Amino acid sequence: MAQLGPDALVRTAYIAQQHFIEGKTRIEIAAETGLSRFKIGRILEQAVASGIVRFEIASPSSLDLELSVQLQKAYGLERAIAVNVPAETPEAIQQHLGGTAADLLSEILTDDDVLGLTSGRTVNALARSLRSLPRCEVVQLAGIAGPIQETGIETIRRVSAVAGTRPWTIYAPLIVSDAATAQGLRRQHELMDTFAQFSRVTVAVVAVGSWSPPDSQMVENPALGSQDRDALIARGVRAEVCATLVNDAGRVIEDVDDRCIAIPESQLRRIPHVIAVAGGEAKTQAIRAVLVSGLAHSLITDAATARRLIGMA
Amino acid sequence: MAQLGPDALVRTAYIAQQHFIEGKTRIEIAAETGLSRFKIGRILEQAVASGIVRFEIASPSSLDLELSVQLQKAYGLERAIAVNVPAETPEAIQQHLGGTAADLLSEILTDDDVLGLTSGRTVNALARSLRSLPRCEVVQLAGIAGPIQETGIETIRRVSAVAGTRPWTIYAPLIVSDAATAQGLRRQHELMDTFAQFSRVTVAVVAVGSWSPPDSQMVENPALGSQDRDALIARGVRAEVCATLVNDAGRVIEDVDDRCIAIPESQLRRIPHVIAVAGGEAKTQAIRAVLVSGLAHSLITDAATARRLIGMA
DNA sequence: CAAGTGCTTGCTCATATGAGCAATTTCTGG
DNA sequence: CCAGAAATTGCTCATATGAGCAAGCACTTG
Incomplete structure (x- = not known):
């Protein structure tokens, strides 16, 4: 015209x-x-x-809403949240993603929900930021992956304390050196009680570990020999969620499942809403693998990683 | 919330x-x-x-649309156009305002309109930018105020040439030293013919001269003695449009009307649409006076002046 | 000049939307 | 645990809006 x-x-x-x-x-x-x-x-x-009038959708706070929406569409997620973090250091990312995850939980959980959590640094950050929660049960989904002081069960306890309920914990390592030991552990009463709760979990918050490049407390676990690690990487393992290993195509690699103390893949998949919380350049590929695998329905990540993920969707 | x-x-x-x-x-x-x-x-x-969605009304070009709308409302104008000019020099302002005025005329004039113009630098800039015009008549509304080479009748001729019609010109100075001379001039056949067109004019583009601070070719005209000038300024004259003088309150000062060769105030007021074109810091007060006087229905000015005018509305 | 051609305008009618309201759920403070 | 308060929800009905169309208008083009 x-x-x-x-x-x-x-x-x-x-x-x-x-x-x-x-x-x-x-x-x-x-x-x-x-x-x-x-x-x-x-x-x-x-x-x-003609562009004389434009609509601007502005993030009121630390979230990049437009990026969130793009990310959600790109991977067909139930929820996606891209968080603006002030610095791209692992600590800053973890702190902000954890805080956002805490806000999200406060927002979406109800009394009838059962919350599943992994242990680990990310969930630690979540627990630190958590201020209030409905009265819902909290179930630990996997054993302890890293050093006790960083990733302790204390975290799970704190979350359940905020909710005002008793936690279902797993006093065991995430991975042990042989299947027999794992099997023995799983027969312990306390663990059996917790394992029995897995099917009741309605919402889970899980961390994502990266195998290549390595950025995961599971990879660094001494119980996983360097031989095992190299063999698994050779098998294409890219990422891990609750001790479930996936490759770039999103296929699950079950090689060491029998040595892990964690919710099995089949039960993980039956949780109605699994929220992955992870960010940082190094974990980009791993996060992508997890999203492709369908193990997680939602993602909380930093804006830079969100952009990278959208670029490779 | x-x-x-x-x-x-x-x-x-x-x-x-x-x-x-x-x-x-x-x-x-x-x-x-x-x-x-x-x-x-x-x-x-x-x-x-909550501001998550914002509406932005963006100027596609050199116009500040939002400012234009504000200006229009502030003075109850029919049209107001605030032009973004790259520099606040008189030349840049004149060139851009003239260009915008040319665009506006191309847009709103029809074959049935009769266009009235003053002579002067601003209208000169208009003529230079004018590319097309409907076939409408062009009438000069006032005598020549400044040096012939700057403000000549050539400008009027050029506009009428673009329109494809014969111009109604005024070969006479804007102001002379005494009433008798002016009366004599007005009896000249050519001038009488042009004066007879005044009542037919439907759209006029007029410049605004400032008396205090002085920025007007009329003030500088030698036919106006320094005595007359001082007396008029003492009477409160702030601005001039087609040789009609107004004070800050917008009242017309008729003291030298009988010495001017121009459309009389009464006829000027009968023109359905008078568009003032003027800008620059020095002319701000003068423009305000003209808008308050009701002599002009519309204004084309620079964005900075528009802001000043809105501030003192 | 005349017929054609495309553009603008305001209509009708079906659809989308907002105001106000009642039912329900969720909080809150005993 | 419960009564009352407050917020939330989805309804009805009146209003606002969009799609498609026919008339009017300007503008070619032979």
């Missing part, structure tokens, strides 16, 4: 202002300006089409 | 995007998301109210 003249531009701006900012209806504007409501409608339509 | 949680924020962003950017109706979004259309409506309402 012929470029609008100055008069049409100003008139368009006026009408756009009246409609979008003052909130007047087209009919009101028509009455005031003496134009027909159809004319007003067409002017507004053209104003939007 | 309680600050929205991350999930609500992302959901809001998604719905806002679907509605405002993808153009889906609330009912469509309701069907997709499984929420009721009322819920969608309330989410959108809140998104706008």
Whole structure:
């Protein structure tokens, strides 16, 4: 169309202002300006089409909403949250993702939910930020992956304390050196009790570990010999969620499942809502693998990682 | 309201995007998301109210549309156009205002209009930018105020040439030293012919001269003695339009009307649409006086001056 | 000049939307 | 644990809006 003249531009701006900012209806504007409501409608339509009026969706806080929506669509997620973090250091990322996860849990959990958690640094950050929670049960989904002081069961206890309930814990390592030991552990009463809760879990928050590049407390676990580790990486393992290993195609590698003390893949998949919380450059590929695997329904990550993930969707 | 949680924020962003950017109706979004259309409506309402969605009215070109609208409302003008000029020099301002005036004329004039023009630097800039015009008559509204080479009748001729018609010109100075001479000039056949057109003029483009601070070719005219000038300024004259003088209150000062060769105030006021074109810091007060006087219905000015005018409305 | 061609305008009618309301759920403070 | 308060939800009905269309208008083009 012929470029609008100055008069049409100003008139368009006026009408756009009246409609979008003052909130007047087209009919009101028509009455005031003496134009027909159809004319007003067409002017507004053209104003939007030609870019004179733009809609800006602004993050009010530390979230990048537009990126979140893109990420959600790109991987068909139930929820996706891209968090603006001030620095790309692992600590800053963990702290902010944990805080956002805490907010999300406060928001979406109800009394009837049963919350599943892994142990680990990310969930630790979550627990630190958690201020309130409905009265829901908390179930530990996997053994302890790293050094006790960092990843302790204390975290799980704190979350359940906020909720005001008793936690279902797993006093055991995530992985042991042989299947027989694992089997023995699983026969312990306390663990059996916790394992029995897995099927009741409705919402889980899980961390994502990266095997290549290595950024996971499971990979660093002494119970996993360097031989095992190299063999698994050779098998294509890229990421891990609750001791379930996946490759780039999102396929599960079950080689060491029998040595792990954690919710089995089959039960993990039956949890209605699994929220992965992870970020950082190094974990990008791992997160992608987990999303592709379908093990997680939702993701909380940093904005930079969200952009990378969208780019490779 | 309680600050929205991350999930609500992302959901809001998604719905806002679907509605405002993808153009889906609330009912469509309701069907997709499984929420009721009322819920969608309330989410959108809140998104706008809380500032998550903002409407931006952007100037596509060199115009400041929002400022234009404000200016128009502040003085109750028919049209107001605030032009972004790259520099605040008189030359840059004149060139851009003239160009915008030319665009405006191309846009709003029809074959049935009769265009009135003053002579002067501003209208000169207009003529230089003018590319096309309907076949309408062009009438000079006032004598020549400044040096012939700057403000010549050539300008009027050029405009009428673009329109493809014969111009009605005034070969006479804007002001002479005594009333008798002026009366004698007005009896000249050519001038009488032009004066007879004044009542036919439908759209006029006029410059605004400032008397205090002095920025007007009329003030500098030798036919106006320094005594006369001082007396007029003492009488409060602030501005001039087509040799009609006005004070800050917008009242007309008729003291030297009988010495001027120009459309009389009474006839000027009968022109349906008078567009003033003027800008620059020095002319701000003068423009204000003219707008208050009601002699002009519309204004084309630079953005900085528009802001000043709005501030003192 | 005349017929054709495309554009603008305002209509009708079906659909989308908002205001106000009643039912329900969720909080809160005994 | 419960009564009352407050918020939330989805309804009805009136209003606002969009799609499609026919008339009017300007503008070619032979």
